[in-house]
Amino acid sequence: MNSGSRPSSLLISYLISLLTVALCTGVSWLLFSHVDLSNLIMVYLLGIVALSYWQGTGPSVWGSFLSVLAFDFFFVPPRFTFAVADAQYLLMFLAMLAVGLAISSLAARVRRQVEKNQQAQVQIEAERLRSSLLSSISHDLRTPLAAITGSTSSLLEDGEALEPATRRDLLENIYDESERLSRLVTNLLEMTKLEAGSVPLHREMHHMGEIIGSAISRLEKKIQGHLLTTQIPPDLPLVPMDGLLMEQVVINLLENALKYAPEKTPIHLSAGVEGDRLAVRVADRGPGLPLEDLNHLFEKFYRGAQREKHSGAGLGLAICKGIVQIHGGTIGAKNLTTGGAVFEVFLPLEKNPAKPD
């Protein structure tokens, strides 16, 4: 709404009032010989309604006063003077002014109400989001805990009576769920730190190939069963980055690909220089990204249309984005025409040290 905070827009608003009143005067002039004087007031009031709707309270109040003056000058006898032939015209002026001011104030009230409604709407939305996030996190934390509690209590209760294979299975379940919980806690902490801006960046010159290799070896167990290929030119220049954080980015992207790409399908990691940027890509031959997810992929807690099938709080990609951004880089995702999806990270290059030896 036009609050006229800038001097130039203020001036323009008041000029528009002047013009509106002039327009009303023109229309009234045309109607003058055909209608009663009191009907001309309606024309001016319409003008004031328009002003309060489109320009705001100040200009419409100003317009109310101008309208009375114009009406007096141009139409009330004696015409073309500010004098009045009959005192009852003063009542007319008063009424006109009163109505004009009332319209302005009513319009102002309506505007305020609309603003309040919008704010309330935003707050309701935020509240809804927060409670759904909390229930989502709560669920993601409780599920592995339930599995752990259940499996361990089962072992404690019936340990002796269970088959060794069953006992082993329960123990593995406990182990797997603990790992999941650990990952979730790490992600939540990481996300919280990133949001609070309290992630210190320890920039050093790193070879992206080494970071990718490190990430791969951390996920070695999960990679079994997939065809992982890499394409990293050996003469890739060193790039300034926080090695640990970027490793986290690669790990998250790789974990994502492993989650969605079916077993036995290829996953390809590549890195290379493109112009003044270092590009890192993780591509898979999975089902690809649904169109409705594309714009929300990197949002916190977003889990996409496949949310039922896959666990995880939806933080991995948001963390990637946070880390890449504090490096001054960009991250994106798109579908491949050959099927599957590719996630791309771009980091700015900087002059690298001359290679020794």
Added chain:
Amino acid sequence: MPENPTVLMIEDELPIRRFLKPSLQSHDFKVLEAVTGTEGLALATSHNPDIILLDLGLPDMDGLEVLKRLREWTPTPIIVITARDKEKDKIAGLDAGADDYLTKPFDVGELLARIRVALRHAQRVKQGGKQDPVFETPDFKVDLSARVVTVRGKEVHLTPNEYDLLAFLIRHAGKVVTQKQILQEVWGPASGDQVQYLRIYVYQLRQKIEADPDRPRYILTESGVGYRLKAD
């Protein structure tokens, strides 16, 4: 390696001691427990354990302080236990003389592997640092006396820097080494800021030795800390 090595566990958290002690005992270790740094120092002095597990997050004193005091008089291998995200602690611990580190939460299997490596290394040092002249893995072999490196049957030429780096890693096989340690021992004390060159050398070494340099099997990066040559 002593028959039943004694391990001194300086750990204040009961839930951790609760699984560590039985696991260690089931692997024929004698276990001494200390719940504070002060108690740990006292037990170390009185019992002279074969290996010490030191949690850096102790209630009464700084774990690093305990480490430094121990290192003033004993070369006993020390493995520090730290929380995640505390890379600085790990590096500080290793530079202050710890032999290796573990991050909570950790696998007992991992702990035992590192204990074994540390004990083997300590044994070798006690015997005068004598090393097998030949270091062998399924993929590559290094004859340290002849300075010959064979990778999957074929002899490979390494530059002097690459060879020195590899020899250093072999001398500390199985143990983690910080970048600072590598730089100081291989290139001398003036090389503090050459970390990026170190990375390049490691990368070049991997290109020559690893079957898949992008997925190294032997020359492993310990993110944020340093490197480890996996010997098994």
